Amino acid sequence: MWLLKVNENLEAGIYVQREMFKKDIIMIFENARIYNAKDTIFYKFADILQTFAQPLMDKLKETKKDVEIRRARMG
Numbered sequence: 001m002w003l004l005k006v007n008e009n010l011e012a013g014i015y016v017q018r019e020m021f022k023k024d025i026i027m028i029f030e031n032a033r034i035y036n037a038k039d040t041i042f043y044k045f046a047d048i049l050q051t052f053a054q055p056l057m058d059k060l061k062e063t064k065k066d067v068e069i070r071r072a073r074m075g
Contacts, residue, residue, distance in 0.1 A: 006024050017070060018061070
């Protein structure tokens, strides 16, 4: 997963639940740590950015309106 793909998914309406979006964002950080050595800037920035982003993502709770929109899309 990468940021451009997340943006494409947002624009295409792929994320029908906030948890789907959060999962992809977290995957970006995890991939940076999996595919880069601990001493690289990519690994270190993944830690820094996730520390910053996690409290913001924790605030992304599914609302009743989200549930209604998802149900309407599913028919």
